[in-house]
Amino acid sequence: MPDAPLLELVGITRRFPGVLANDDIDFAITPGEIHALLGENGAGKSTLMKIIAGLLAPDEGEIRWRGRPVTIRSPIAARDLGIGMVHQHFALFEGLSVAENIALSLPKAVPGTALTGRLNAVAEQYGLKLDPDAHVFELSAGEKQRIEIVRTLLQEPKLLILDEPTSVLTPGETEQLFDTLRRLAADDTAIVFISHKLQEVRLLCDQATILRGGRVVAECRPADVDAEQIAELMLGDRPPATERQDRQAGATILKVKDLELARSGGAKPLVVGELSLRAGEIVGVAGVAGNGQEALYRTLSGEDLAARPDCITYNDKPIGRSGPNARRAAGIAFLPEERLGHAAVPNFTLTDNALLSNLIDRRLHRRGWIFRGRLSRRAQDISDGHDVRHSGIDQLASGLSGGNLQKFVVGRELDKQPACLIIDQPTWGVDPGAATRIRDELQRLAGNGAAILVISQDLDELIGLCDQLAVLHDGVLSPTRPVQDWTIHALGLAMTGAEPTAPAEAEPAPMRALP
Amino acid sequence: MIRLVPRTRPSLLLQAGTSILAVLLTLLFGMIMFALLGNPPFEVLSVFLTSPLSSLFDISDLLVKAGPLILIALGLAVGYRANIWNIGAEGQFLLGSIFGMGAVLALGNPATIWAVPIVLIAGAVGGMLWAAIPAALRTAFNASELLTSLMLVYVAQQLLYFMVNQVWKNPLSFGWPETVELNEALQLPALIDGTGIHAGLIIVVTIAAVLAILTFRTTFGYRMRMAELTPKALRFAGFGEKATIWISLLLSGGLAGLAGAIELSATFEKLNDQFSLGYGFTAIIVAFLGRLNPIGIVLGGLLVGFTFVGGDWIRVSHGINDAAADVFQASLLFFVLACDLITRYRVQWVGHGHQKRVPAE
Numbered sequence: 110m111p112d113a114p115l116l117e118l119v120g121i122t123r124r125f126p127g128v129l130a131n132d133d134i135d136f137a138i139t140p141g142e143i144h145a146l147l148g149e150n151g152a153g154k155s156t157l158m159k160i161i162a163g164l165l166a167p168d169e170g171e172i173r174w175r176g177r178p179v180t181i182r183s184p185i186a187a188r189d190l191g192i193g194m195v196h197q198h199f200a201l202f203e204g205l206s207v208a209e210n211i212a213l214s215l216p217k218a219v220p221g222t223a224l225t226g227r228l229n230a231v232a233e234q235y236g237l238k239l240d241p242d243a244h245v246f247e248l249s250a251g252e253k254q255r256i257e258i259v260r261t262l263l264q265e266p267k268l269l270i271l272d273e274p275t276s277v278l279t280p281g282e283t284e285q286l287f288d289t290l291r292r293l294a295a296d297d298t299a300i301v302f303i304s305h306k307l308q309e310v311r312l313l314c315d316q317a318t319i320l321r322g323g324r325v326v327a328e329c330r331p332a333d334v335d336a337e338q339i340a341e342l343m344l345g346d347r348p349p350a351t352e353r354q355d356r357q358a359g360a361t362i363l364k365v366k367d368l369e370l371a372r373s374g375g376a377k378p379l380v381v382g383e384l385s386l387r388a389g390e391i392v393g394v395a396g397v398a399g400n401g402q403e404a405l406y407r408t409l410s411g412e413d414l415a416a417r418p419d420c421i422t423y424n425d426k427p428i429g430r431s432g433p434n435a436r437r438a439a440g441i442a443f444l445p446e447e448r449l450g451h452a453a454v455p456n457f458t459l460t461d462n463a464l465l466s467n468l469i470d471r472r473l474h475r476r477g478w479i480f481r482g483r484l485s486r487r488a489q490d491i492s493d494g495h496d497v498r499h500s501g502i503d504q505l506a507s508g509l510s511g512g513n514l515q516k517f518v519v520g521r522e523l524d525k526q527p528a529c530l531i532i533d534q535p536t537w538g539v540d541p542g543a544a545t546r547i548r549d550e551l552q553r554l555a556g557n558g559a560a561i562l563v564i565s566q567d568l569d570e571l572i573g574l575c576d577q578l579a580v581l582h583d584g585v586l587s588p589t590r591p592v593q594d595w596t597i598h599a600l601g602l603a604m605t606g607a608e609p610t611a612p613a614e615a616e617p618a619p620m621r622a623l624p
Numbered sequence: 625m626i627r628l629v630p631r632t633r634p635s636l637l638l639q640a641g642t643s644i645l646a647v648l649l650t651l652l653f654g655m656i657m658f659a660l661l662g663n664p665p666f667e668v669l670s671v672f673l674t675s676p677l678s679s680l681f682d683i684s685d686l687l688v689k690a691g692p693l694i695l696i697a698l699g700l701a702v703g704y705r706a707n708i709w710n711i712g713a714e715g716q717f718l719l720g721s722i723f724g725m726g727a728v729l730a731l732g733n734p735a736t737i738w739a740v741p742i743v744l745i746a747g748a749v750g751g752m753l754w755a756a757i758p759a760a761l762r763t764a765f766n767a768s769e770l771l772t773s774l775m776l777v778y779v780a781q782q783l784l785y786f787m788v789n790q791v792w793k794n795p796l797s798f799g800w801p802e803t804v805e806l807n808e809a810l811q812l813p814a815l816i817d818g819t820g821i822h823a824g825l826i827i828v829v830t831i832a833a834v835l836a837i838l839t840f841r842t843t844f845g846y847r848m849r850m851a852e853l854t855p856k857a858l859r860f861a862g863f864g865e866k867a868t869i870w871i872s873l874l875l876s877g878g879l880a881g882l883a884g885a886i887e888l889s890a891t892f893e894k895l896n897d898q899f900s901l902g903y904g905f906t907a908i909i910v911a912f913l914g915r916l917n918p919i920g921i922v923l924g925g926l927l928v929g930f931t932f933v934g935g936d937w938i939r940v941s942h943g944i945n946d947a948a949a950d951v952f953q954a955s956l957l958f959f960v961l962a963c964d965l966i967t968r969y970r971v972q973w974v975g976h977g978h979q980k981r982v983p984a985e
Contacts, residue, residue: 410860411862412856412859412860432862433859433860433861433862434862437862445856445860447856450854450856450857451854451856451857451860452857452860453857454850454854454857455854457849457850461846461849464843464846465850465857465860465861466860466861468843468861468862469862474842474843477842477843477844478841478842479841479842479843479846481841505631508631
């Protein structure tokens with residue numbers, strides 16, 4: 110590279126309890142460069158960007174800004190240096206106008222007319238059309254994102270970080286965003302582009318750094334490398350599953366057929382052609398977050414109802430339009446991804462949370478009168494049986510660590526000994542010890558003849574756990590295939606929606622793979 | 625720098641403690657305000673604090689004012705716990721009194737005490753119907769119940785004026801906008817002779833006890849406690865969100881309407897255009913002062929009743945104007961909500977330059 114780096118990270122390491130989120134990471138970006146940061150969920154992208162944006166301090170390593178070592182103590186310090194970040198989730202006041210939202214984010218008060226002038230100047234320069242007087246609630250996701258970008262640009266950043274910016278955009282809006290980013294780069298702004306979507310990265314980015322398990326595994330020029338190779342680097346070499354126990358699959362218990370469910374936020378609907386869960390078998394659903402996992406979970410749990418009862422059958426009985434408790438009564442248990450606020454009420458004690466999915470259990474209440482003593486005993490039994498560490502069952506759910514709360518809510522469902530279990534991200538954000546324990550418990554349940562569906566973003570987990578695998582991409586669930594029939598290749602392509610590159614340009618450029 | 629760390633365990637002691645702190649801060653604020661208005665702060669405060677308990681008459685006044693506040697706040701708290709913001713209890717209270725009066729007139733103002741339950745039930749039904757409008761608008765069109773319930777207060781006031789000026793105006797009232805008086809048999813009897821302490825207060829205490837039990841010992845209470853921004857958990861447990869909206873609005877509307885009918889029967893004994901003292905709005909303060917807990921609300925209602933009586937006294941004794949007395953009362957809500965922060969978070973002082981640590985996702 111001819112230019113000297115604008116920002117350089119050397120040996121950045123950051124630990125969290127039980128996790129090495131960033132392990133000795135080197136990274137550099139020059140002015141005018143659009144640099145992709147690629148990796149699976151949990152690869153360490155967010156942690157690294159939070160360190161650059163002043164939200165986290167590194168445990169080890171050095172940050173250099175224009176060659177000079179710096180310490181970024183806060184988001185304000187990052188902004189003063191010239192680092193701006195556009196987050197994945199918008200922080201806007203829905204009831205205020207565009208101009209008011211932007212004025213609120215500026216460090217000093219600016220008179221309305223001057224602000225409008227600056228706004229229009231930035232908007233014109235970079236093709237960011239915005240009506241300053243429009244109210245935020247009437248805008249599309251793409252327009253809201255433009256507000257976030259404009260207010261970051263008003264601080265004249267030298268480095269702009271965009272976290273999954275296209276996840277909420279329509280294809281047309283994505284085109285517009287790319288046009289803006291190219292103009293910014295032409296003006297010597299350095300851009301870090303975090304994404305899962307390989308096609309976009311290949312279109313837009315000059316350079317890419319691929320993270321896996323907190324380490325840099327490769328750097329490349331994405332335009333020169335085919336998508337399959339990148340996908341493989343992101344996912345890594347998976348050892349053949351060894352921990353999986355031998356099981357005998359039995360009769361089909363739960364069957365989904367021709368199901369279609371609308372999703373919010375302009376996403377494509379969830380489409381499931383056919384999905385069968387058989388007794389004694391674990392079926393896995395792989396996919397990148399936001400591709401319809403929650404919709405799939407909700408339609409199977411009855412929190413969202415299918416269009417017709419016979420879209421979902423359980424032991425040949427149609428249940429597509431039955432609510433959660435009717436399905437529980439039939440013997441299905443389910444557990445959503447979000448621990449706090451969905452699987453458990455944050456400001457309830459563990460005792461109260463033990464009742465949450467047990468409201469059909471006549472041992473715990475009769476005609477609405479709750480037997481507090483029995484409920485406490487249930488909470489205690491769940492804790493004792495599943496190694497939940499807490500300072501008493503009167504502790505609030507929000508006070509437990511992620512791993513302990515997950516063991517509690519998983520235990521709550523397992524103790525019902527369900528004939529069928531639907532579980533979404535069973536070990537997401539959980540420490541390795543708790544994760545192993547939860548996986549073992551799922552194996553045991555399947556071994557006892559239960560049908561299990563595991564939705565997960567963790568491929569290692571799915572490969573280790575499942576007998577059958579399907580992939581969810583852009584709302585569409587692929588047919589299931591035995592896990593040994595999937596290659597990492599095929600999985601990576603299905604998960605990222607990448608098309609194989611055309612043979613004409615299939616001369617893969619040399620890739621600098623790191624040990 | 626200050627850092628807020630969420631508490632992991634609820635502490636009743638702390639909740640009570642912060643309520644007391646809020647009261648102390650309110651008193652301090654009041655003293656400063658009275659001093660700035662040119663009144664001797666300690667003297668005003670001493671009248672404010674001692675006179676509400678200085679005589680049986682004052683105590684009775686306190687209880688009579690606390691009664692409707694507690695009853696309305698009990699209902700509101702159920703909804704607030706579930707994030708349903710009915711702030712139109714004032715309108716539901718007025719509808720309760722109008723329906724109560726309607727029942728009295730429909731029965732021909734009979735001289736029998738057995739008509740009293742009918743009058744009270746009519747009041748509760750009136751409040752429920754008024755609260756059903758925001759519930760229907762919310763569930764059908766997702767219209768904010770906060771706005772609709774508030775706007776219906778003004779409609780209810782106009783309805784009251786219409787009834788007492790036109791439809792039910794007493795021809796013998798010398799032109800005053802008021803109805804005929806209730807037959808003496810329909811007036812809730814005094815519990816202690818010579819005071820205003822009436823049988824309606826027994827209803828209030830009973831309902832508080834029932835709601836306390838319902839809240840903590842039944843699946844109904846469980847559902848309503850499963851509040852504050854956890855609609856997903858509600859669905860997970862198999863409860864419908866719409867049903868929760870209906871239940872909390874009908875319950876709070878019904879109790880506000882009941883309070884209106886009790887006021888009609890026990891205190892006013894007729895309907896006029898001055899019927900409410902703003903109980904429906906003040907009850908919002910009481911609900912929060914009592915931490916949305918039925919027992920806390922009884923205590924909170926007594927405290928606010930106390931400030932009502934004390935406020936009346938300083939108006940008379942030192943000529944404090946109405947606006948200042950109202951600001952003083954309103955400052956109580958402000959401090960209660962501010963102190964609420966301490967019950968939910970631990971406040972930590974962090975030295976400058978200390979790096980904020982955000983857990984990894």
